[in-house]
Amino acid sequence: MPAYDQTLTRVETYFDKTATQTWERLTSDAPVSKVRETVRKGRDEMRATMLDTLGDVRGKRILDAGCGAGQMTHELALRGAEVVAVDISPSLVDIARKRLPDNLHHQVTFGSGDMLSPDLGEFDHVVAMDSLIYYTAPDIGSAVSTLFQRTSGKIVFTVAPRTPFLMTFFTAGKLFPRSDRSPVMIPHAPKRLAGHIDGDLRSVKRVSSGFYISECLEAVQ
Template sequence: MVATPTYDATRDRVEAYFDRTATKTWERLTSDAPVSGVRRTVRAGRDRMRALMLSRLPKDLSGRRVLDAGCGTGAMTEVLAARGAEVVAIDISPQLIDIAAKRLPEDLVPRVTFQSGDMLSANLGAFDHVMAMDSMIYYTAPDLGRALAGLSERCPHIVFTVAPRTPFLMAFFGLGKLFPRADRSPVMIPHAPKRISEKLLINQCDRTLLKLEQVTSGFYISSCLEMRA
């Protein structure tokens, strides 16, 4: 777990946003229900990113323990379990966990442990793979570095996403700072892979950080990175 004032404050904002403000929005966005044109692009982008991340794992995950860090409504969890993995699906939002548990096909239930709480908790144990799709995008570079360093002590393979430092997202990030903190949702913090490597002291540990691909679909912009031992 990352114990810093900035991490704790961001985690609390993320929990409040997803558990009190945006639950219904995310439930609809991650379903087959009709949505607006803008949200369709976001849905398509998320589908592409999920497929990209899953392509980094073996088709057969039997006997492997996988952490779905920030599982949301469970789309990634379902695929991991269907491939045979023992999945720990955790999210900061209890309401999203409830939705994920209800959506999971009955035959996959024995393979999944749902839990609400901090995705970085050491109490979750060790894993063969960690998947963190759009769950680390709100954290500063120092907190992100600490998070990845802590996870790497318990897992040799981490696939995660960050908001890239594009002109659009940098402008959006700057604009978000203009609004009172209480009146805005958590803001994505754009990162460059080089900066993340510096915070991880990547050259001083047995880890390789790779930038895989950037997915852009309307208002959905996210970069997939992979860290291996």
């Protein structure tokens, strides 16, 4: 998947070299700007939505694909799941590991690298919050298909929806690229994306909070 690999490299560079401190602050209780506060609120709502979609996770082995600073990992472990928390950014994985309470460490295996690696093993469910938002529809479809080979239950993930607001930013990002710009989100219409998914794709909920706009999708075989 050459396109996937190229995007993965850009995402790794951004989150591990450029934006680590920004994301560390955003995912903490530290004061942030009003704009970032809306992003934090939106991410909290989306995380709760995805957890509700997974349902009872006690005793389940779950891949937190793109775990970032570990908020989803923490919540899954609190609910009794056995979590494999993986992110392309070693710096963010270190933050997630340090933040996790000692009494939950026995339930979590941390790793840095590609969330699609077969070395991660098999899972009951996969959750991927905002970790596929930079990829094309064919790459998302391929990623979901790869994960389905080792997942018996749900794959719950988010995409940037095709709203006028996000399409404006996407178009501007393509017209005026900058070397220091974060990876550009690619908006998707769930109905069109479904044509690239081997399985059933259901739209769960769209969360819109200021500059955070994301749509939760559930894929099952």
